[in-house]
């Protein structure tokens with residue numbers, strides 16, 4: 001049985017070969033896994049923007065095979081990648097299904113003996129299928145118990161992502177801990193994380209033993225604790241003063257505002273391949289432009305906002321490739337290490 005990972009795969013500016021022009025994909029691949037790509041030639045009928053970016057962990061998938069290393073298996077355009085059909089069940093929010101599971105992808109997958117089957121989360125998962133693999137990005141106790149039940153009856157069917165893997169990445173405290181734990185070689189770039197506190201009672205922010213606001217300063221950023229793909233998980237606020245603070249609902253994360261030139265970089269990782277992109281971000285805030293701002297300023301998913309004409313966005317230099325690759329490698333090692341600990345540990349994750 002082989003787990004298949006579907007990816008859009010476009011030749012870019014004549015670049016050929018398989019490692020060099022993989023579309024952005026967020027993922028951490030484990031050893032002993034095959035990544036089977038579906039080549040999507042540039043100019044094909046598939047929309048070029050199509051990206052399957054699922055935070056995935058492709059686990060050990062070849063039950064009947066000996067140890068293998070991660071291999072990119074570019075199927076030849078004619079050869080079927082596997083003698084029998086592989087059924088991949090997907091459970092995504094409607095907006096993501098619409099964005100990613102396009103008819104053209106379904107057709108392309110079929111050419112390679114891959115069948116993409118929608119999962120109805122309102123019906124018992126165990127009664128749907130059979131599946132060779134499940135990809136999902138849904139949350140909530142009911143869905144999680146469905147996944148656990150399915151997995152207990154189908155232990156060999158990889159679930160991307162396993163609940164253990166997701167646990168750590170959907171909480172803005174444990175997620176940032178991954179970065180704090182990274183082991184990076186010494187270099188002139190510094191990797192750091194903003195100071196942040198989880199506040200469950202706004203009276204806590206300035207009590208006798210600790211002045212949290214004095215530590216963070218204004219303006220600060222208020223973020224939901226959960227980063228789980230729910231509608232509210234990207235609902236954020238710039239907080240300029242105590243009055244703004246009092247309007248927040250708890251629990252919430254209060255994070256120091258760090259000026260960063262109005263641009264953020266996102267790195268997408270698949271195996272050893274890293275793609276870094278530049279995105280619009282919040283502008284720098286200083287005495288001049290923030291003194292008139294009061295209370296709360298809500299914002300959400302600014303990284304998807306369009307860039308104004310004539311802004312100096314394009315002039316912003318990309319980070320050093322080797323630095324981004326080192327961070328990506330360290331993140332992968334840290335995540336894999338954690339996953340192995342989870343699998344080996346008996347205690348429940350908190």
Ligand SMILES: Nc1ncnc2c1ncn2[C@@H]1O[C@H](COP(=O)(O)OP(=O)(O)OP(=O)(O)O)[C@@H](O)[C@H]1O
Nearest residue numbers: 194221233234255256257258264281282301302303
């Ligand atoms: N500590 C900070 N200082 C300054 N700006 C910040 C800080 N944290 C976040 N931002 C701004 O807020 C945006 C969203 O923050 P973050 O990336 O934590 O949330 P997100 O919802 O995961 O983002 P995305 O919408 O890209 O998924 C960032 O792109 C950046 O513009």
Ligand SMILES: O=P(O)(O)O[C@H]1[C@H](O)[C@H](O)[C@H](OP(=O)(O)O)[C@@H](OP(=O)(O)O)[C@@H]1O
Nearest residue numbers: 026053054055137227228229230233301303
């Ligand atoms: O184009 P990008 O990768 O910036 O879009 C992101 C988006 O910013 C959010 O991070 C999405 O996360 P959720 O809304 O929590 O699902 C990402 O969703 P994903 O399922 O594609 O990882 C978008 O990629």
